[in-house]
Amino acid sequence: xxxxxxxxxxxxxxxxxxxxxxxxxxxxxxxxxxxxxxxxxxxxxxxxxxxxxxxxxxxxxxxxxxxxxxxxxxxxxxxxxxxxxxxxxxxxxxxxxxxxxxxxxxxxxxxxxxxxxxxxxxxxxxxxxxxxxxxxxxxxxxxxxxxxxxxxxxxxxxxxxxxxxxxxxxxxxxxxxxxxxxxxxxxxxxxxxxxxxxxxxxxxxxxxxxxxxxxxxxxxxxxxxxxxxxxxxxxxxxxxxxxxxxxxxxxxxxxx
Amino acid sequence: xxxxxxxxxxxxxxxxxxxxxxxxxxxxxxxxxxxxxxxxxxxxxxxxxxxxxxxxxxxxxxxxxxxxxxxxxxxxxxxxxxxxxxxxxxxxxxxxxxxxxxxxxxxxxxxxxxxxxxxxxxxxxxxxxxxxxxxxxxxxxxxxxxxxxxxxxxxxxxxxxxxxxxxxxxxxxxxxxxxxxxxxxxxxxxxxxxxxxxxxxxxxxxxxxxxxxxxxxxxxxxxxxxxxxxxxxxxxxxxxxxxxxxxxxxxxxxxxxxxxxxxxxxxxxx
Ligand SMILES: Nc1ncnc2c1ncn2[C@@H]1O[C@H](COP(=O)(O)OP(=O)(O)OP(=O)(O)O)[C@@H](O)[C@H]1O
Ligand SMILES: [Mg+2]
Numbered sequence: 001x002x003x004x005x006x007x008x009x010x011x012x013x014x015x016x017x018x019x020x021x022x023x024x025x026x027x028x029x030x031x032x033x034x035x036x037x038x039x040x041x042x043x044x045x046x047x048x049x050x051x052x053x054x055x056x057x058x059x060x061x062x063x064x065x066x067x068x069x070x071x072x073x074x075x076x077x078x079x080x081x082x083x084x085x086x087x088x089x090x091x092x093x094x095x096x097x098x099x100x101x102x103x104x105x106x107x108x109x110x111x112x113x114x115x116x117x118x119x120x121x122x123x124x125x126x127x128x129x130x131x132x133x134x135x136x137x138x139x140x141x142x143x144x145x146x147x148x149x150x151x152x153x154x155x156x157x158x159x160x161x162x163x164x165x166x167x168x169x170x171x172x173x174x175x176x177x178x179x180x181x182x183x184x185x186x187x188x189x190x191x192x193x194x195x196x197x198x199x200x201x202x203x204x205x206x207x208x209x210x211x212x213x214x215x216x217x218x219x220x221x222x223x224x225x226x227x228x229x230x231x232x233x234x235x236x237x238x239x240x241x242x243x244x245x246x247x248x249x250x251x252x253x254x255x256x
Numbered sequence: 257x258x259x260x261x262x263x264x265x266x267x268x269x270x271x272x273x274x275x276x277x278x279x280x281x282x283x284x285x286x287x288x289x290x291x292x293x294x295x296x297x298x299x300x301x302x303x304x305x306x307x308x309x310x311x312x313x314x315x316x317x318x319x320x321x322x323x324x325x326x327x328x329x330x331x332x333x334x335x336x337x338x339x340x341x342x343x344x345x346x347x348x349x350x351x352x353x354x355x356x357x358x359x360x361x362x363x364x365x366x367x368x369x370x371x372x373x374x375x376x377x378x379x380x381x382x383x384x385x386x387x388x389x390x391x392x393x394x395x396x397x398x399x400x401x402x403x404x405x406x407x408x409x410x411x412x413x414x415x416x417x418x419x420x421x422x423x424x425x426x427x428x429x430x431x432x433x434x435x436x437x438x439x440x441x442x443x444x445x446x447x448x449x450x451x452x453x454x455x456x457x458x459x460x461x462x463x464x465x466x467x468x469x470x471x472x473x474x475x476x477x478x479x480x481x482x483x484x485x486x487x488x489x490x491x492x493x494x495x496x497x498x499x500x501x502x503x504x505x506x507x508x509x510x511x512x513x514x515x516x517x518x519x520x521x522x523x524x525x526x
Contacts, residue, residue: 155337155343157312158357169345169360
């Protein structure tokens with residue numbers, strides 16, 4: 001009971017703020033008499049969200065798959081690359097400059113190339129999202145594996161533990177909070193990447209809905225797609241947050 | 257008595273950003289098998305460094321260290337180490353922290369669960385085995401680190417101020433337990449060898465066969481005192497006149513004071 005009460009008061013300011021903005025928005029639209037294709041009212045957006053003129057479920061599945069795929073590729077690839085650079089100095093010296101170079105590329109500009117190479121569909125969109133999101137994971141994994149109390153490494157030495165065991169039992173758990181905070185950034189990047197891919201070329205997905213709604217001046221539909229995109233993004237971000245609470249409960253409050 | 261540790265002209269210089277720091281100079285010391293030796297000396301005189309060098313965790317920059325007849329060039333096997341900081345893995349429960357040595361050494365931790373529980377019981381922490389390190393006080397964490405060092409029952413123990421964060425009463429209890437673990441009552445045969453760093457003069461006198469007094473940096477051996485107090489030692493030991501005499505001697509050595517009649521000699525160095 002007390003807990004529920006506390007949560008209620010914790011969320012109250014944000015909820016009030018959100019409601020207030022919605023009300024202001026509605027008032028502004030009706031008060032200033034804005035045309036719907038310039039700025040639709042919240043009511044019009046809500047209407048579009050549940051209208052049957054468009055197959056929302058299908059588009060949500062397409063974009064959701066792209067986002068999830070982008071996130072997983074970035075996470076797994078990033079952790080693998082980060083571990084590789086931390087495992088051996090030579091590997092780190094060989095890989096890091098290349099990775100930094102890839103990261104400085106304007107990834108959005110690479111999107112058309114990916115579509116050219118891999119054809120239209122979900123896969124190239126995943127890759128674009130992964131490309132945008134993988135770098136923080138590499139860096140944070142490498143940092144988490146190497147920024148470690150010298151005494152802890154001595155612990156491994158005292159017991160003559162093999163290198164892989166020191167990684168498995170000491171370095172990798174030490175890196176969890178770092179990796180998990182990078183994954184929160186990656187969750188957002190995956191959403192951006194998937195939508196950018198759909199902007200460039202696609203036949204379905206929420207990005208596609210936004211592009212097509214523009215040509216028909218159906219702005220409420222674009223807003224509806226935006227709402228779904230942010231719901232997908234929030235869901236992924238929330239999942240990462242929950243994961244970090246389960247995997248690294250000791251790091252509560254220490255991560256950002 | 258066979259020597260298990262032999263230090264010959266050991267020197268240690270740390271290279272730091274602001275130039276070299278000489279931590280140890282010309283250390284000569286032989287530790288017999290089954291001996292309990294304490295190191296005392298002012299802060300920064302190189303006691304922790306000396307333990308690390310003996311353990312093979314840091315290479316000395318001059319001289320030789322021989323442990324168990326083998327020159328030390330890499331971490332030595334079969335040693336229990338208590339670091340000055342508890343160094344517990346914060347993502348593991350207390351029990352799993354105590355079991356860590358078994359896992360790292362490639363043994364089956366299941367076989368050591370009973371022993372881990374016994375050790376935690378010994379230091380009065382059996383109720384905390386499921387907790388995480390950050391839920392324990394500094395003194396409790398030190399005791400967990402002690403259990404971890406004892407898990408595999410090593411014949412050699414290197415202990416860096418293991419009881420520094422404990423209140424006086426718990427500390428006295430732990431001292432007695434440590435002597436029991438060492439094998440005080442079992443005769444000199446089969447005893448462990450312990451190299452013990454402390455800032456407390458009474459603790460050093462109470463526990464040791466010999467106390468090594470070190471000089472300020474660069475750390476050198478200023479004096480080695482034999483502590484000829486009868487064993488097994490007990491609460492009465494602390495009340496004896498010899499105990500006070502030894503404590504005073506060490507105090508004088510550390511402060512460079514001529515032996516006097518001051519009653520404050522029994523205080524620790526802090
Ligand atoms: N890793 C290191 N790098 C550089 N200098 C070091 C390092 N470790 C210790 N030193 C220096 O070596 C000297 C001895 O340090 P050490 O930790 O061995 O002292 P100590 O006797 O254990 O002190 P305390 O009683 O305060 O624990 C100090 O001057 C310290 O600054
Ligand atoms: Mg020290």
